[in-house]
Amino acid sequence: MKRRIGSNLKRLLVMSMMTWISSFAYSQFAFNLPDRSNERIHNYSDMGVEVSGKLALCSHSEKGNIILNVYGGRPPYSYKWNTNETTQNRSNLNAGTYTVWITDADGKTLEKSIVIQPPFPLLLNPVEKREASCGSGNDGYAKISVKIGRNDYEADSPPYDVTWSNGLKNVWEASNLAPGVYTVTVGDKYYCETSISFEIKAASEGLTLSETIQNPSCSSEQTGKISLNVSGGQGPYTYKWSHGPTSSSLENLAAGIYQVQVQDTKGCSIQASYQISAPSPLAISESISQPSCEGNADGKIELQIQGGKGPYIYKWNTGSSSPAMTDLTSGVYSVLVTDASGCEVQKQFNLSNSSTLQVEVLEKKPVSCSGQPDGSVMLGIKGANGNISIKWSDGKTGGEKRTDLASGTYTAEISDDSGCLVTVSFTIDQNPTLRAKIETALEVNCAEGSVAGVAWVSIEGGVEPYQINWSSSDNSREISFKESGKLKVEITDALGCKTTAETNVEIPTSTTLGSRIEFGYRKLTISSEPEVRVKEEILFESEIAPEILSWTWEFGDGTSSSEKNPIHIFQKEGTYEVTLTGYDVFGCTAVETNTIQVNAPEEMVVIPNAFSPNGDGLNDTFLPKLKGVSSFTLEVFNTWGEKLFVTESLESTGWDGTYRGQLVPPGNYLYRITYTLSSSGITHSRSGGITLIR
Incomplete structure (x- = not known):
């Protein structure tokens, strides 16, 4: 429906819109209204443009957008807008007129002006x-x-x-x-x-219905009920059911749909429809497998229940309560099925057969040790009805006895003229392959330096007892040997299967008995003092014979090392036995032990009170004599407190009486020395005077 308004009101609205437009930020654009919001322009017969997007604003907070779809001409196209933009599509636009010039690859240009309408009241x-x-x-x-x-x-x-x-x-x-x-x-x-x-709104309160429904429990029963409860409107209420009754409740209902109209005294009414649903009839369908042969218990009855309400209860004449009966012989079977509502259905089944075919494996023989297909089997067949047919799983037919069988599992299907089919499976074993392996060991007497060999044979497979024949004429599992050479053994099992094994053995000509192992030790820090002091690094140097493969050092203070030439530090003074033990390939050992006396460090600090740096090689520098000191600092000052010399090196030669390369005059000077004792780690400081004599 289009609504028209008077010309005066229209003129007033137009003037108001023109005033609003003149104050708009983009007033330089003209608002030309197109005939259609989405029109196609054909300036050239071979190039055009379709315009879409948001071409009108619904509020001042919105922005418009323009989407161009150029066709014809020869791509690619270039774009030039009156706002100097060069993109194909535009977004985030205010109301106004936007002109675009589209140029194709041949230089043809298409001009198009698009208006984004300003907001208009609705x-x-x-x-x-x-x-x-x-x-x-x-x-x-x-x-x-x-x-x-x-x-x-x-x-x-x-x-x-x-x-x-x-x-x-x-x-x-x-x-x-x-x-x-x-x-x-x-x-x-x-x-x-x-x-x-x-x-x-409603002039009066409406009617509402609530109901209580009871469905019949079994399909054939008429025990359904509907009870209504009405609220709202103005009572008393009248009831009109589709099948005639006028009461608020119905009983003895069969399955079906029941409709009612309820009306109050003011004439307001409400209609409703209710469905009474009875379960579908309880029925039994079955899947039966007849017993294959007389006496065979391989019949099966599987039930499928339709209708009623689960879960279902099964009661067989055999006492079973399962929906499936298996391992059945011929006979009559009946079942009573009851659903969750107490509805019942009963059915009887008759299983029968006509054959007494029976098959058994009378004897079978495994494949011999040769591995050839010489296994055999004998079947016993009885109770057949007419002729029998035998089909073997390896494709052969006929024959109750087979003598050409390789190892493996076989199946034979035996059937008679009545169609009775009996299947029997059996396995033809292959005796485990007879295998033998010679293993050896050497028994070394390290004290005597003698070596003896022991060899024994490991046997797998075959059938015991075994006969053992060594190339040395022995027939026991284990033998001794004292010379290098080849050992060979032949094994025969209880079935006569044979296998051989051989190996080369070697008796060493000597052990490491008497092998040379020696060691010495020295200080790592060069010192004129031969004594070993506490916390000094001691290098242990070994001489070990090539036949010794590994070694262990024991330093007597509870520590050990596996290095060939270890460095060790003794933490306490005392007498220590250092032992070097070597091991050869046979486990024999060579041992060397030395005793080391470790003394406590001797500490001494002696400071001279004069020196004469005249180049005669005697007392030419000032340097304290230190012993048992781990670090020190020496500083020398003149009597005005100016520092002339400093050193922190224990290897320093001392002050030579110069300052910045110039000789200082003879006279008195001051020194300060700070040192740390090696034994205790305690730092001391001493100072005093020194006289320089020239």
């Missing part, structure tokens, strides 16, 4: 409505209309889009409305929308 008139007569009635009415909108001012505009919350589309009025809240949304040609909500 206002609705107040809703015209009529309330529903009852809360449960559907006779309410509502009508909406547009007060002002864009579609009414632009020529050839389509109708407004109207959407009701109850599903109605593109209508301005609605009837048959139930009490409740409704919302109607109206959209203009540019998809700008506005909504209005309203409520349809």
Whole structure:
């Protein structure tokens, strides 16, 4: 529905819009309204452009966008906008006119102007409505209309889009409305929308129904019930059921659909429909496998239950309570099935057969040690009805006895003229392959330096007892040997299967008995003092014969080392026995032991009180004599406190009586020395005077 308004109001709105446009930030653009929101321009017969996007603004906070789809001409295309942009598509646009020049690869140019419409009000008139007569009635009415909108001012505009919350589309009025809240949304040609909500009230309270339904428990019963409870409206209430009764409750109902109309004294009514559902009839279907042969317990009955209400209870005449019976012989079987509602169904089954065919394996022989297919089997067959047929799993047919079998598992299917089929499976074994291996060991007497060999044979497979034949004419599992050479043994098992094994053995000509192992030790720090002091690094140097493969040092203080030439520090004074033990390939040992005396460090600090740096080699520098000191600092000052010399090196030669390369005059000077004792780590400081003599 399009709504028209008077010319005076229209003129007033247009003037108001022109005033708003003149104040807009992008007033330099002209607002030319196109005939259509999406039109195709054909300036050239071979090039055109389709324009889409958001070409109208619904509010001042929105931005528009333009999407171009160029066709014809020869790609690629270039773009030049009146705002100096060069992209194909534009976004984040204010209202206004945007012109683009599109140039193809041949230099042909297409000009297109696109308008982004400014916001335009979309206002609705107040809703015209009529309330529903009852809360449960559907006779309410509502009508909406547009007060002002864009579609009414632009020529050839389509109708407004109207959407009701109850599903109605593109209508301005609605009837048959139930009490409740409704919302109607109206959209203009540019998809700008506005909504209005309203409520349809009821002149009186509506009727509501609640029900209690009881369904029949079994398909054939008429035990259904419906009980109604009415609220709302104004009582008393009248009831009218589709099949005649006028009461609020029904009993003894069969399965079916029952409809009722309830009316109060004011004439308000409500209708409802109820379904009484009975379970589908309880029925049994079965899958039966007859016993294959007389006496065979391989028959099977499997039940499938239809209808009723699970779970189901099964009661067989055999006492079983399972839905499937297996391992059955011929005979009559019956079952009673009861569902969760107590409904029952019963059925009987007859299993039969006509053959007493029976098969058994009378004897079988494994494959011999040769590994050839010489295994055999003998079947025993009895009770056949007519002729028998035998089919072997290796493809052979016939024959109750087979003598050409390789090791493996076989199946024979035996059937008679009645169709009875009996299957028997068996395995033809192969005796484990006879294997033998010679293993050896050497017995070494380290004290005597003698070596003797022992050899024994390990046997696998075959069948015991075994016969053992060594090349040395021995017949026991284990033998001794004293010379290098080749050993060979032959094994024969209880079935006569044979195997041989051989190996080369070597008797060493000597052991490390008497092998040389020696060691010495020395200080790592060069010193004129031969004594070993506590916390000094001691290097142990060994001489070890090549036949000795590994060694161990024991330093007598609870520590050890596996290095060939270890460095060790003794932490306490005392006498220590240091032992070097070597091991050869046979486990024999060679031992060397030395005793080391470790003394406590001797500490001494002697400071001379004069020196004469005259180059005669005697007392030419000033340097304290230190012993048992781990670090020190020497400083020399003149009598005014100026520092002339400093050193922290224990290897320093001392002060030579110069300062900055110049000789200082003879006289008195001051020194200060700070040193740390090696034994205790305590630092001391001493100072005093020194006389320089020239």
